Amino acid sequence: MSRLLYDLAAADESLRFSPYCWRTKLALAHKNLEYETIPWHFTDKEATGYDEVPVLVDGDRLIAGSQDIAEYLDDAYPNEPPLYGDPPASALTNFICSWSERVLQPALAPILVPDIFVQLAARDQAYFRKTREARLGITIEELVTRRAGAIAAFQAALAPLLSTLKGQPFIAGDAPGYADHIVFGALQWARLMSSTPLLDENGPLPGWMDAVLETYGLLQ
Numbered sequence: 001m002s003r004l005l006y007d008l009a010a011a012d013e014s015l016r017f018s019p020y021c022w023r024t025k026l027a028l029a030h031k032n033l034e035y036e037t038i039p040w041h042f043t044d045k046e047a048t049g050y051d052e053v054p055v056l057v058d059g060d061r062l063i064a065g066s067q068d069i070a071e072y073l074d075d076a077y078p079n080e081p082p083l084y085g086d087p088p089a090s091a092l093t094n095f096i097c098s099w100s101e102r103v104l105q106p107a108l109a110p111i112l113v114p115d116i117f118v119q120l121a122a123r124d125q126a127y128f129r130k131t132r133e134a135r136l137g138i139t140i141e142e143l144v145t146r147r148a149g150a151i152a153a154f155q156a157a158l159a160p161l162l163s164t165l166k167g168q169p170f171i172a173g174d175a176p177g178y179a180d181h182i183v184f185g186a187l188q189w190a191r192l193m194s195s196t197p198l199l200d201e202n203g204p205l206p207g208w209m210d211a212v213l214e215t216y217g218l219l220q
């Protein structure tokens with residue numbers, strides 16, 4: 001297989017939980033491209049020479065970062081369905097990306113960091129504690145005591161997504177696009193790693209997530 005994706009893994013290496021890697025996996029599926037994944041841990045930096053995943057190796061090309069990978073896939077595989085689409089869809093996708101990275105994912109991080117910590121490989125735990133406590137300015141133990149408030153803030157942040165999906169099947173319209181992949185990645189991070197359910201099973205989000213997976217034949 002000439003296409004390899006370095007994919008963040010927990011102690012159980014079948015648990016692949018990076019929101020950014022999920023974006024890329026859906027993007028590759030959208031482009032009808034086959035690939036194999038290589039489990040990557042936070043302390044495996046030397047494997048790729050990059051500090052973060054996703055990293056894609058496509059033949060003799062190595063591309064790092066979900067955005068660069070998505071742009072590369074649209075450039076390299078123009079005959080497959082576009083991820084970004086033409087303007088204005090591509091520009092609007094940038095807004096969705098900012099919303100996910102500046103509102104949705106920061107709302108999830110205080111909830112998920114303690115849950116991720118206990119599921120990591122032992123060799124990753126000290127690194128994860130140090131970097132995430134520095135980033136959030138709070139200890140993992142203190143985050144646990146504030147979980148209920150963090151969940152309420154996350155539920156409030158979902159309002160624009162819930163109202164959008166009441167009126168249309170996907171963020172990108174009638175079929176999923178890269179905007180869906182981005183938000184799916186954030187919510188898949190929550191679904192896989194949270195110790196308690198965070199999504200209302202009677203609301204539109206579980207059905208939308210399943211529909212995204214089903215589009216690419218990934219629903220199990």
Ligand SMILES: N[C@@H](CCC(=O)N[C@@H](CS)C(=O)NCC(=O)O)C(=O)O
Pocket residue numbers: 008017018019020021042051052053054064065066067131
């Ligand atoms: N801007 C990057 C962000 C990727 C990122 O933050 N990846 C995380 C996993 S979700 C990572 O590899 N972190 C490594 C670390 O914290 O040392 C992208 O869009 O791909």
